[in-house]
Each structure stands twice: as C-alpha cells, then as structure tokens.
Amino acid sequence: MVYTQSPLAIGLFIFFVVFVLGLSFYMARRTTTAAGYYAAGGNIHWAVNGIAFAGDYLSAASFLGICGMIATAGFDGWMYAIGYLAGWMVALFLVAEPMKRLGKFTFTDALDSKFNSKGIQLTAAISTLVVSVFYLIPQMVGAGVLVQPLLGMPHWVGVCIVGIVVTIIVATAGMASTTYVQFFKGGLLLICSTIVVIAVLTRGLGTDPDQGGTKAYHEFQTLQAIVATDGTLQVAGYDVVAGPESEFGKAGFVKLAQNGVESVWHLKENADGYALAETLYVTQMVDGTKLYNGSAKEDGKFFAVGHVKEITIDGKELASTGALGPLAYLSRFKDSTVVLWGKKYIMDGANKITVFYQKPTPGSRILRPGLKFKVDNASATQKFNFISLMLALFCGTAALPHILIRYYTVPSQAAARKSTIVGIAAIGFFYVLTLFMGLGAMTNGVINLTDNNMSAPLLALSFGVVLFAVISSLAFATVLGTVSGLIVASAGAIAHDLMDNFLGMNMSEKTKVRAGKVSAMVIGCIAIYLGIIFEGMNVSFLVGWAFAVAASANLPAILMLLFWKKTTAKGIAASIMVGLTSALGLILISPDMWVRYGLLPQDAPVAFNSPAAISIPASFIALVVVSLMTQKKGIPEEGTAKA
Amino acid sequence: MGHGPAVKLGKDDATSYKTKLGVSMFIVYTLVYAAFVGINAVSRALMQKVIFGQTLAVVYGMGLIVFALVLAIIYNHFCTAAEKRMNQ
Structure with missing residues (x-):
C-alpha cells in the first residue's frame, strides 16, 4: 500500500514527542535519589499507577498486533487478548502484594529478599535482560512500521527516533517520567480507541466498504x-x-x-x-x-x-x-x-x-476458534502448541520485569493491589474494544495484507485523517512508553543487580543513578541496532516468545519463593537458568525459527513453536530438585538471612 | 545489600488472610480459564453454538474478561475489610 502523509498527523506526532520530552525534563529536576530514579520515589497514586500499568501493557503487540490478528484471523486473534488479561489474575492474586513487600527497585530484589545469593543476583539479572531484549525488539520494529505511513520516512528512522527519545526519557528521570508518560498514553489510548469503536458501530456492516463514501473499494473480479x-x-x-x-x-x-x-x-x-x-x-x-x-x-x-x-x-x-x-x-x-x-x-x-x-x-x-490455531482434526502436536501458547500468556504477565517493577512505585501493598485492579479494568475494557476494532478493520477495506499490524491505524484513517493522526501518534507514544519501561527494567538489572549487588561495588545514591543512566543509554543503542536488523518481523511474534521466556524463567521462582518454605537460593538460581535455557533452546529449534534460517519448518527438530508447556514444568522441577538437594538445617542458604 | 521496600511499609497483620484468599480466587479463575482453553483445543463445534444471540466463544471470552474484573473487585473488598479489621 502507498501512504500519503498528513501535516496534521506529523504535527500531532511532533507534539507528542515534545510533550513527552518536556515531561521528562520536568521530572528530572525532582529525581536525585536512587529510589526516585528506579521507583519514582514509591509515592505514585494507585489510580495513576493502574492506568500506567495499562500503558505499559498495551504495547505495540496489544494495540497493533492483536487488532491486526483479529482483522485477519478473527476470534483466534482475540484469544491472545483473553490470555494476556487472564495473566493479570496471577499478578493480582499471587504476586502484587508480595512483590511490593519484598522488593526495592528490581524483580531480583524480591527473589533475593530472603537470601544473600550471588547466584540469584546474577541469574535474575540475566533473565531480566533477556526478557526485556525479547520484548524490546518488536516494540522497536513496531516504531519503524508506524513512521512509514505517519511521516513517510524509512523504517530505520522510526527506530532511531524511538531509541533516542526513549533514552532521553529514561536517562533524565527514570521511572518517574516513564510512569507519567504511560499514564497519559494509557488514558488517551482508551479514550481514542473508544471513539474508533463508536465510529465502527455507527457505520455498521455493509457489502461495499467505501469508507463512508470517501474511498471506492476495489471490486474483485x-x-x-x-x-x-x-x-x-x-x-x-x-x-x-x-x-x-x-x-x-x-x-x-x-x-x-x-x-x-x-x-x-x-x-x-x-x-x-x-x-x-x-x-x-x-x-x-x-x-x-x-x-x-x-x-x-x-x-x-x-x-x-x-x-x-x-x-x-x-x-x-x-x-x-x-x-x-x-x-x-x-x-x-x-x-x-x-x-x-x-x-x-x-x-x-x-x-x-x-x-x-x-x-x-x-x-x-x-467468531469461534480455528482460523489461526488449527483445532479441527488437529494433531496432538498442534493442540499441544495451542495449549502451550495459552499457558505462556497466562503465566507470562506476572513475570515480566517491566511490569513487576511498577509495584515499587506505589506507597503500600494495598496500593499495589488497587493499582492492579485499575490496570485489569482498563486493560480488560481495551481488549473488548480490540474485538470491535479488529472486526471493523476486517470489514472496512483497510487491511494491508503484507502488514496487518497497521489495521487499527488504517481503520481510524477510514473515519478521517484527524482520528488517524491521533491514533497513529498514540501508537507511537505506546512504543515510546513501553520501551521506556523496558529500558528502566534493564538499566536496573545492570546498575542495581549486577554492578551494585552482584559485583559489590557499593555505589553511592548519586553513582547508582548515574550508573542507571549510562546503562539506559547503552541499552538504548542496542535496542536501536536490534530494531533495525529485525525489520519485517511480526510484532506479535517475539512478544509471544518473551512471555514464554519470562513465564519459564521467572514465574516458578517467584511462586515457589512465596509458597514453598523449602525453596533455597540455589534452587531459585537453577530454576531461572533451566527455565531460561530450555525456553530459549526450544524456541531456537522451533519450526518458526527454521523458516527464518531458510529451512523447511517440517525439518525442525521439534514440531511446536511455543515452549512454555515444557519449559515451565522443567523450571519448577529444577527448583524442587535443587532445593531439596541443598537444604541446610538451621543455617540460611549462602550466608545469613537479611533483615 | 539495599533490599527491602523503596518506601517504609507499615505492619500488615492481614497478609496471611489475603494470601489464602488470593490463592483460593486464583484457583477459581484458573479452572474457568483452563476450561475455556480446553474447549477451544478439543471442540470448535461447541464454541460455534449460539447462546444469547452470540457464539459461545464470544460469550465465554467476554465472560472471562468480566469475571476477572468482578473477582478482582470482590478480592479487593475483602482484603480492604481485613486490613481495617486486623491492623487496628
């Protein structure tokens, strides 16, 4: 498809970017301590944090990917949304309050709260970095996809704009600016998506999708x-x-x-x-x-x-x-x-x-499953693949580092719980909207078959350039916000977990903040590079894998730490490594990767693409076996239990 | 080591109650979600059946979203009440 740029869209895009940068510089003046940088001082209101949760979570994959998938595969695309939302129940019922109670700046803090374990500090930091990078790539690719119709610029320009702006956001004020960017973006995304859905319902269904009489539909012969x-x-x-x-x-x-x-x-x-x-x-x-x-x-x-x-x-x-x-x-x-x-x-x-x-x-x-995920006359492997994917979506949310660190930005456990509920309400409402946006795109002659990620913005364009300009700019802001959160999580893993804790550099408050900012800049550069070399990759593709890796590496460790008293530090470290390596290993030899290697998918060593149903149990087993093997009567693991 | 919360948290005597309640509600939701995944995996015909003018797939999917929110609100209600009662 050939896109025509709108001055309004360009103007709005520039406004969003300038607004976000202005907010970051304003926040930066108030961010002088490590707690301020990594956890926004721990005093964000729960309602703001709840909408920011939605902002974090409704990434390019949710907004662009799910709408595009529904537009081309119907209900099966919406299954992703249902799985993503269900994952929040794990976060609310099992993880929210303990994470707030145990952690300080990073997810590693919570895992390591009962131990003083170098093993946990190293493995959890590696896991955070791997999951964040998996999540970063599709966001950067999504940015590249968006700038083509929005600004008429090539893919790499979009990636660079996001990389540079986000690095500035994170390097100036860390979690404080990221939180408010996510709050505004999440709120606006909900409002504008509601407007698009109202427009879809008002237009109704028709056999000649001429976009309200503004654009003739090609008549297929x-x-x-x-x-x-x-x-x-x-x-x-x-x-x-x-x-x-x-x-x-x-x-x-x-x-x-x-x-x-x-x-x-x-x-x-x-x-x-x-x-x-x-x-x-x-x-x-x-x-x-x-x-x-x-x-x-x-x-x-x-x-x-x-x-x-x-x-x-x-x-x-x-x-x-x-x-x-x-x-x-x-x-x-x-x-x-x-x-x-x-x-x-x-x-x-x-x-x-x-x-x-x-x-x-x-x-x-x-409006029933089966167009994307084969279930009718499906082989056992195909059914396994589907169940494994739904398991990854269910278990992945509560194990994503950039989501978990948001629990440290609120003042209390009750606030952590309430902000999760606000997040669930906002995200659930948005996912209901995605069904109508996806079906609207399916029936309004706006799908670009070579890239269905643009279905939601192009649906908005069918209702006029103003809505398209706002939605596209918001989609870009979506990428900005999510990438910001991921870079804060990664910077925390490097500066706080690895440098300060694992390497024992004993940094001062100022040095910690500076280390975080330098880390953010380095990760920003890496993200730009990866976003450019992975051009053309489906934005939902890697996100599904990020969920599988996070669910395998992190969730068993979190849950067993909370609910099994015999869990040891070595058990947690083993669980993270087994979950991480088994999930990554199975992904690398999956049929989808075989296609990317230029080989035939049927020649892949394994017949499924989603590893979660194997790697999550493997991670649990590793934790139980190693913990039982490393029990020490009366002496806490690897040193003394901390106060 | 610098672990522990970023802000000082008050003592919470309701933690044990909230944990038990959370686990119970988690099991309830997980069973409903697992049934949804199970039906989708083995019986597409069932999901195409029309209930209340919609396919079962749509009704169940919407139901899962609404059920999540309802459970979350109930959970918060009981947790808040327990915090008030036990932390006096």
Whole structure:
C-alpha cells in the first residue's frame, strides 16, 4: 500500500514527542535519589499507577498486533487478548502484594529478599535482560512500521527516533517520567480507541466498504474458464501463462495475461469448468526487488482489502445494516459472510510468489476458534502448541520485569493491589474494544495484507485523517512508553543487580543513578541496532516468545519463593537458568525459527513453536530438585538471612 | 545489600488472610480459564453454538474478561475489610 502523509498527523506526532520530552525534563529536576530514579520515589497514586500499568501493557503487540490478528484471523486473534488479561489474575492474586513487600527497585530484589545469593543476583539479572531484549525488539520494529505511513520516512528512522527519545526519557528521570508518560498514553489510548469503536458501530456492516463514501473499494473480479477439447484451459480475453499443470496450478492458481499485464487467479472447479477469482500477489525477485501485483509498490496496484460478502437478516439479504449497538453488531456479523484472505507460497523459477486469495467465510466461523490455531482434526502436536501458547500468556504477565517493577512505585501493598485492579479494568475494557476494532478493520477495506499490524491505524484513517493522526501518534507514544519501561527494567538489572549487588561495588545514591543512566543509554543503542536488523518481523511474534521466556524463567521462582518454605537460593538460581535455557533452546529449534534460517519448518527438530508447556514444568522441577538437594538445617542458604 | 521496600511499609497483620484468599480466587479463575482453553483445543463445534444471540466463544471470552474484573473487585473488598479489621 502507498501512504500519503498528513501535516496534521506529523504535527500531532511532533507534539507528542515534545510533550513527552518536556515531561521528562520536568521530572528530572525532582529525581536525585536512587529510589526516585528506579521507583519514582514509591509515592505514585494507585489510580495513576493502574492506568500506567495499562500503558505499559498495551504495547505495540496489544494495540497493533492483536487488532491486526483479529482483522485477519478473527476470534483466534482475540484469544491472545483473553490470555494476556487472564495473566493479570496471577499478578493480582499471587504476586502484587508480595512483590511490593519484598522488593526495592528490581524483580531480583524480591527473589533475593530472603537470601544473600550471588547466584540469584546474577541469574535474575540475566533473565531480566533477556526478557526485556525479547520484548524490546518488536516494540522497536513496531516504531519503524508506524513512521512509514505517519511521516513517510524509512523504517530505520522510526527506530532511531524511538531509541533516542526513549533514552532521553529514561536517562533524565527514570521511572518517574516513564510512569507519567504511560499514564497519559494509557488514558488517551482508551479514550481514542473508544471513539474508533463508536465510529465502527455507527457505520455498521455493509457489502461495499467505501469508507463512508470517501474511498471506492476495489471490486474483485471473477472469470469463467473452460477446458478445451485438447485439455487446455481457456479464458475469454486472456492468455494463460501458467495453467493447471504449472507450479501455480499445483497450488490451485493460474497465471493469466491481458495486454501484457500478468495477473494470478484462484481456481475453483464448477459445472462449466473453473471459476477464477482475482488474487493479490507479491513477487520477490532474486535480486531482492519486490513487485506488488506485478508492479512497483508506488503504482498502488496492491489494494487494501476487507469486505462483507453477504448480510442476511431474517432470511433477507441487505446491502448494509446501518448503525448497530455492540451486541447487535456481533450478532449481525455472526450471520454474515465475510471475505477473509488465505496465503500460499509458489516458486516461479527463482522468484518467490506470495499469493493472497479470497476465502468467503461465515461470520459464525470467524467468531469461534480455528482460523489461526488449527483445532479441527488437529494433531496432538498442534493442540499441544495451542495449549502451550495459552499457558505462556497466562503465566507470562506476572513475570515480566517491566511490569513487576511498577509495584515499587506505589506507597503500600494495598496500593499495589488497587493499582492492579485499575490496570485489569482498563486493560480488560481495551481488549473488548480490540474485538470491535479488529472486526471493523476486517470489514472496512483497510487491511494491508503484507502488514496487518497497521489495521487499527488504517481503520481510524477510514473515519478521517484527524482520528488517524491521533491514533497513529498514540501508537507511537505506546512504543515510546513501553520501551521506556523496558529500558528502566534493564538499566536496573545492570546498575542495581549486577554492578551494585552482584559485583559489590557499593555505589553511592548519586553513582547508582548515574550508573542507571549510562546503562539506559547503552541499552538504548542496542535496542536501536536490534530494531533495525529485525525489520519485517511480526510484532506479535517475539512478544509471544518473551512471555514464554519470562513465564519459564521467572514465574516458578517467584511462586515457589512465596509458597514453598523449602525453596533455597540455589534452587531459585537453577530454576531461572533451566527455565531460561530450555525456553530459549526450544524456541531456537522451533519450526518458526527454521523458516527464518531458510529451512523447511517440517525439518525442525521439534514440531511446536511455543515452549512454555515444557519449559515451565522443567523450571519448577529444577527448583524442587535443587532445593531439596541443598537444604541446610538451621543455617540460611549462602550466608545469613537479611533483615 | 539495599533490599527491602523503596518506601517504609507499615505492619500488615492481614497478609496471611489475603494470601489464602488470593490463592483460593486464583484457583477459581484458573479452572474457568483452563476450561475455556480446553474447549477451544478439543471442540470448535461447541464454541460455534449460539447462546444469547452470540457464539459461545464470544460469550465465554467476554465472560472471562468480566469475571476477572468482578473477582478482582470482590478480592479487593475483602482484603480492604481485613486490613481495617486486623491492623487496628
């Protein structure tokens, strides 16, 4: 798709960035102590912290990734949202108050609160850094994705802008500025998303998604092909370039040409021969050049998609429903037929062709699982993969370092609990909105099939440039806020856990703050580098893995420390290392990674992508076994228990 | 070592009560979530059934979100009451 920049969008973007920087410099004047830098002085109001929780959590993956996934895979995309939210119940019921009670600046503090263990300090700091980096990459990539339609700049510029701005935010005022940035961003995101959903409901469902009459939707053609007596395929007005016997034909397509212009069509057998449905396709040439529907991207021949094929109410077909309430919208959607898009890869000589083809699907089938995660006639491995992913989402939230450190910014355990509840309310409400935004994108002709991450901003654009400008700028601010939190967590792991505690450098308050700022700058540079080299990676891809790694490395240690009295320092360190290495190891040999290595996914040593169902139990077992092996009667582990 | 809370916390005699309550509620929510994942993993047909005009998948999904908030509010109510009662 080709985007046109709006001066309003650019202006709003600059305003957000300047506002965030101004806030950071203002906060910086009040941040002189380590407690101020790493924990915002521990005096943030619980309601502010709750919305900041939502700001932290509703990252690029939630806002861009989930909406995009719902837009292309329906309910299965929303399953991520349900899993993410369920994870907050682990945080509320088991982790919130103990984390506040035991920790000071970092998640390592809480784990190490009963011990004086170098092993815990080192392994927990490594785990924090690994999880944070896994989480940082998709955020930076998301920033790069956003600047292309927003500012008309290349991917690397977006990554650099985020990296530099965030490094300034964190290096000036640490957790204080990060908290208020997240508070404003989280609140605005909720308000603006609500406005988009109201607009979606007001527009209702229609078979001609002309975006309120402002933009004509591309009318996808169908042709009739016949099989001649000599067995060849014939299509009136077209030459058959690659027929049923070619690689295209084997995949269920044909390539035709008219006046020298080639096109790819999806074959479907009927009584008269074959019905041919127009497709969209991307050709990746050997030299790296990409053609979109046979032309350069700038020619604009690769259309936005997403439309309803049929709306049936009480047995009558309608062209549009008009305005609907939320429940009526879902009900009408269920009774409609919506055109989804399948994807197949074809090798055409040395060129790789990605063909997107139409799949008319009943709404009731879209509003139940199975389009992304195969469950019907699924193999045991496919079911295992699904269950493992849902386990990772459930267990991951309460183990994410940048979420856990937010418990140190409030003054009491009750405030930690209340801020979690505010976070749950805000995040739960937002995830309800994502269902409507995703379905709205699916039916309003705004999906870019080569990058569904932009579905929510492009849906907003269909209602006018003002909403698009605000939503896009907010999406960018989302990335800024989340990256800030991750860098604070990483800086704390380096300066507080490794330098001060593990290496015993005994830094003064001022030195601790300076070390945190220098660490933030170094991590910011690393994040910029990673964001550039991982261009093109799906923003939801690594976030799912970050949850799996966090859930495997951190959660067993946290829970067993709280609920099993025989837990030892060595047991915790072993649990973290086993969880971390097993989750990472299984990810590296997964089918998805095999594709990234340029190999066939079926040749991968393991058949599943989500490691949590193996790595979480492995981490628990390691903790129990090592703890039982290292029990010391009457003497606390590795030194004395601390006051 | 510099561990312990960033701010000084008051004594909380309700900790044990809140922990037990949290674990109980966690088990309740986990069972409801596990049933949701289980049904999704083994029976798509069941999730397509229409209840209250919506597919069961939508009703259950929305129900999980609302149930989370309801449980959270109940949990906070009892914890706050316990803190007032036990920390006098």
